[in-house]
Amino acid sequence: MSGGAEVRAWRPGVAGVVEVLHAHFPSHVYPSHTHDAWTVLIVDEGAVRYDLDRHEHGLAQAQVSLLPPHVPHDGRSARPGGFRKRVLYLAPDRLGEGLIGAAVDQPEYVDPLLRHRIHQLHRVFLDGQEELEAQSRLVFIEERLRQHLMRQVGEPGERHGVGTGRLRDPGVGGRLRDAGVAGQLRDLLDAQVAEGITLEEAAKVVHAHxxxxxRAFGRQYGMPPHRYLTGRRVDLARRYLLDGYPAAEVATLAGFYDQSHFTRHFKKVLGVTPKSFATPS
Structure with a gap:
């Protein structure tokens, strides 16, 4: 694997969990990207720095990070030697899009019980045997995450996250229109991930130059539309790979131009080639 990276990814077959990822990255740097799932992250070795919605954050071993769907973030090691992490990707409806803003405002929690429960669930997934135990542990984790988010919703925040319908300058009509335009474009991209859509076609649908x-998309989501679409295609490719499709087929299914185009973007985002990503069941 590239640069000594070690990645194991699989779908555990438990409703609500779209992917489990265990990884060791000695040097990999994640570029800015988004997911269509809630990302529940713990670090087992080292520490991580990342930008979420263009604000810098850090994650140490005592913390839990909850990254919301659709919000741009990157990632890199905060120390020499890289980091080791475990991640749960939860379906968007497990926590609800109405809580995205709260997660943007505060994505890290110092909560030993929550971290221990996440650790336990990962151990169950590694065993791959007790589905009922996994489901039981998952609902307790989601309950505690939701409690953290709801507490934040009840407190005035210094800023609001994207994707919630709330803007940093809500009194400015132009900003409101830009948010609507950006949201419509994101919906179009999400609806045609593999097929794609030209900028001209999107502009006609949205009725915007x-x-x-x-510009509106970049202001709202922190990245240009093409980078967002590439990230969504990498996400789609991950799902196909986890379903057992060969990498050569996945390139076309996920909307990449060819195998080399697919491999280059996949490796840029995840640090490993498509063939190295999914662990056969």
Whole structure:
């Protein structure tokens, strides 16, 4: 694997969990990207620095990080020697899109019980035998995460996250329109991940000038539309790989131009090639 990276990813067959990922990255740096799932992250070795919605955060071994769907983030080691992490990707409806803003405002929690429960669930997934135990542990984890998010919703925040319908300058009409335009474009991209859509086609549907469309999307989501679409395609490719499709087929299914195009973008995001990503069941 590239740079000594070690990655194991699989789908555990438990409703609500779309992927489990265990990884060791000695040097990999994640570029800015998004997921369509809630990302529940713990670090077992080292420490991680990341930008979420263009604000810097850090994650140490005593903490739990909850990254919301659709919000741009990157990632890198905070120390020499890299980091080791375990991740649960939860379906968006498990916590609800209405709580995305709270997760953007505060994505890390110092909660030993929550971290221990997540550790226990990962051990169950590694065993791969007790589905009922996994489901039981998952609902307790989700309950505690939701409690953290609801506490934040009840407290005035210093800023609001993207994807919640709330803007940093809610009194400015232009900002409100930009958010609507950006949201419509994101919906179009999400609906045609593999097929894609040209900027001109999107501009006609949204009734916005192409330049305005790109600028509005960048302001709202922190990345240009093409990078967002590439990230969504990598996400889609992950699902196909976990379903057992060969990498050569996945490139076309996920909307990449060819195998080399697919491999290059997949490795840029995840630090490993598509063939190295999924662990056969």
């Amino acid at each position: 192409p330049v305005h469309l790109v």
